[in-house]
Amino acid sequence: MARRSRSSRRTSSVETAVHASPFIRRALPYFDVLDDEQLEKLEAQVDWLLENVGIAFRDDPAALAIWRQAGVEPGGEYGDLIKADAKWIRELCAKAPSQFTQIARNRDRDVIIGGRHQVFAPVYGSPFVRDLEGGRRYATFDDFQKLVKLTYMHPHLHHGGFVVAEPTDIAVSKRHLDMVYAHMTLSDKPHLGAITEKERAQDTVDMVEILFGAETMAKNVCIMANVNTNSPLLVDKVASEAIQVYSARGQAMVVTPFILTGAMGPVSTAASVAQAMAETMICCAFAQLVRPGAPFVMGNFLSSMSLKSGAPTFGMPEPVLSNYVIGQLARRIGLPLRCGGSLTASKIEDSQAAYESADSMHSTMLAGSNFTLHSAGWLEGGLVTGFEKLIMDADRLGSYQKLSGLGLETDENAFARDAYEEVEPGGHFLGTAHTMRNYQTAFYEPKLTDSENVESWEEGGALDMRQRAYARWNKMLEAYEPPPIDIAKKEELAAYVARRKEEIPDAWY
C-alpha cells in the first residue's frame, strides 16, 4: 500500500508514459450531508417503494421464474411487478461484497472496486465524437480504437470503460466483438463487457474466458458490465439478462438507474435518489438470487432539467447534491458505488463544459464514488465523446487523485519547523533545506494547465486549453505502443471474433 501511494505521487504529473496507474486509496474523509433523521426518512422511502409500489421485471420469463423460486409471486397489470419485503431485500444485498478486485491481464492494473477505493473510467456510449480538427461526427471504429489507446496511456484513467464511443460503422449485432477485442489487445487495463443482448454478454464472457482461462475466471472478477434500469421502476430484459449472464459466472455487475429528475423520477432530489436506491437494490437482490455473493456495484445517474426545453442539465446543484447523498447511502448499505462523472450539457470544450464537469466531478470525488464512469470525455449530455475533453478531464483527475489519496500530511516534515530557523520575517522559503527536500512532490501540476505569465503564453501562440489538448492527444497517439500480449491468446481471440462474425447476421438495431 505504501509502495502504491508513493508511486502515485511520483508519477502523478506524467501523462504519455505507459506505466502502472494506481487507483485511489482514499485518505480523505467523506462529505456526509445527511443527519440520522434524514437518512432514516430516505431509507423508509426506499422500503416503501420496494414493498408498496414495486418494480417490474419486464419481458424476461427467466427472471420472473427466479423471483418465483425465491417465493415472490410477480403481480401488477402485466404480472411482472415485484413487491418484496424490504428487510429481505436488504439481507440479499448484504450478501454482495462491500469491495472486490477486478483483475486485469496486466496484474499491475488490477483495480479494487468498493471500500475506500476510487477508480476512474472514461465516457460510455456516445454515438458521436468531436475533435478540434474533424468537428462533430458519427463515431467510427477508428475513433473507438484511438480512444481506447488514449485511455490506456493516461495514468489517471485506471479502467478502460467500454463503449468509449459507438463504432457506428460496424453492424450493431457485431460491434461488441470488435470492441471487446480492441480493449483486450490495444490496452491491458481492466474494462467492461457488452450488455445490449444476452448473446453479446455471453460473447464477452466467452472471450474473457479465452483471455484469462476458466480457472482464473472461477476465482476472480475478470470482467464487469454496466447496465441501466428503465426508470421509473422498470427492469427490462436487457438488464435482467445481463445480470443472469455475468452474475452467474461470479463476474461483476453495475446497475444504474438513469434518472432525469422530473421525467424518470419525481421532480425532487430526495424522491429520485430513493427511487434509484430501490431500483438498484432490487437488481442487487436479483443478482444474489442468481448467485449468492455476486459482486455488485450500486449505480446512480441523476440529472436535472432545463425549464425552457426539458433538456437534461449537468453540474447543477441538484445532481451535485445527489452525489453527496447517494455516497452516504451507499456506505450505509455497504455496497460499492458508481455515481457522477465529468458531466456537461455543453456542445464544445468551453468554460461551460469545464465549470459543469468540475462541479460534477468534485462532488463525485468527495462523495467517494468507487467506480466513476464518464470521468473523462463526456460532452453534449453524453451524445458526444470529445477527444480534447477526454484529455482535459483526465488531466484534472490527477488533482482529485492527489487530494483524495493523500489528504493533509501532518507529520514532522509537513510542519517544516527547521525552515523557520532559516527565514526572517518578510523573507522567503524558496531556498530552504525543507523546500529543497520537498518541492518536487509538493504540488500536482496538470500538464494542460498554463500558469505562466501572459508574455510567455502569448509567445507560445496564446493557445487556449482546447488547443493544447488537441496537440496533446495527437502527440500521445504518435507515441502509442501496444502492451505485450501472448500471441496464441491474441490469435484465439481473433479467431473467436471471426467465427462469431460469420455466425451473426448483420443487424443495425
Add this chain to the structure above:
Amino acid sequence: MARRSRSSRRTSSVETAVHASPFIRRALPYFDVLDDEQLEKLEAQVDWLLENVGIAFRDDPAALAIWRQAGVEPGGEYGDLIKADAKWIRELCAKAPSQFTQIARNRDRDVIIGGRHQVFAPVYGSPFVRDLEGGRRYATFDDFQKLVKLTYMHPHLHHGGFVVAEPTDIAVSKRHLDMVYAHMTLSDKPHLGAITEKERAQDTVDMVEILFGAETMAKNVCIMANVNTNSPLLVDKVASEAIQVYSARGQAMVVTPFILTGAMGPVSTAASVAQAMAETMICCAFAQLVRPGAPFVMGNFLSSMSLKSGAPTFGMPEPVLSNYVIGQLARRIGLPLRCGGSLTASKIEDSQAAYESADSMHSTMLAGSNFTLHSAGWLEGGLVTGFEKLIMDADRLGSYQKLSGLGLETDENAFARDAYEEVEPGGHFLGTAHTMRNYQTAFYEPKLTDSENVESWEEGGALDMRQRAYARWNKMLEAYEPPPIDIAKKEELAAYVARRKEEIPDAWY
C-alpha cells in the same frame, strides 16, 4: 429567515433585475477533513509560531506602543518581533464576535458575516481588465464603474468588494476617493474601504460617516476593509495602521496572509495553513487591543506553485485542500472566515479558467467561507479582472447558493408519494400533479448555460459561453439604473471628494 430563504429560491434564476440579493444562510453541513489529532497538531504549530518564532510589526511605532501597553516587549533584530503567550492571543481572539452584520445603505442588502452565513464579493485588486472586444489592457475608472454596476446588478454577488479593478488613470494618492464614491453612489450594496495608507483609510471612514451618520456608525459595522499581511510572519504598517483606523471605530477588518506555498510559507500545506493562522490571529489580537470586541475576519489565501517557473497555480489539490482545512480551523477558533474564490492562472476565459475556478470555488463553498472575495471575475492569477469571467462566475455562484442554502429537502412533498400513484413502471413524471406543483422551483438554471440540443445551439450561432457572457454583460449595462440616493448626502460626499482631491498632491505610487 424563512422569508429570505424563499426569496432566494424565487429569484435565483434572475440576473439583470435589481432586487435584494440575500446572502446565504447555510443549511448544508460543513466538510470537515481533519480528525482531532490533526487539529491538535495544527493548533500546536500555530502556538509554537506565536510563542517561539514570532511575528514582526514593522515600521509602525504606534503599533509597537500598543503591544508594549499590553505588556509585550517587542524583540528581534529590529526590535519589532512580537512573541506572545498563545493562550493569551487566543483569549484576545475570543473577544471578536463570531458573527456580525455589515449594514448597507439599502438595508435590504445588509450582510451577516460569520456563523452559518456566506457572502460573495467580486475580484479585488487587478491592474488590468480583459473583455472579448477590448482584449487585455490597463484598467481605467470607466472600467471600474462598469464593474461596480455589474456587481450591483448581479443577484449572486451580495457584496461589492472594493478594487474591482485598479483605476490606473487616476493618481494612486486620489483614486481611493473616486472608488469609495463610486461604490456609494452607483451601488447600494455593502462594500470595503481603502487600506493602502492610513490617510486613505481615514478618508473612507470619514465618507462612511457622511453616508451613514456618526450615530449609526457608532452602533453598527458600516464598512469593512481587507488588508494582507506581508508573509512570512511580517505585518507591515499598511496592515497595522488600517487595523488601527477601522478597528478603533468598531468597523470590521479582514486580515489575509497571502501565501504562495513554498515562497511566503514552507512548501507544505499544513505548515502554510498554520502560519497563516498565526499571522491572522496575531492581527486579530492586535485589533482587540485597539478596541475589545472589534469585528474581525480571519483571512486566508493560499496558492500552489508551478515547478517549471515558480508561477502561482490555482484550483490545484493543495489549495483546494487548504480551503477545507482552514474552514475547520476557523470554526474551532470561532472567527468568521474569508478564504478561496473563483481562482485561476489562465489568461482567458477558457476551460482551464473554469476547471480551476470551479474546483477552487466548490471547496470554498463547502468549507463554509463566510466572506468570499474574488468569488467572480478573477483571471491570470489576479492580475486581470475579466468582464466575461465576472458574469460567468457569478452565474455559477447561484448554483452554490442553492446547494449551500437549501441542502436536501426531506419533507413530505419532497418524497412525492402521490406521484407514484399516477405513474406506471417505465412511464414518466412530467405531467404528474407533484411535478406541476414543484417544477418551477425544482432546479437552478444558470442564465449562461446552454443545455439545448446541438441543432438549436448551432441555429443560435454556435456561441461558446464566453461569447454569451460578452453579450450578457453589455445587455446588463444597457439596463443599468442607479439605485436611489439622498441628494444632499450625495452632494456632501462629492464635496468631500473634491476637497480632498485638492488637498492631496498627485502621486503615482
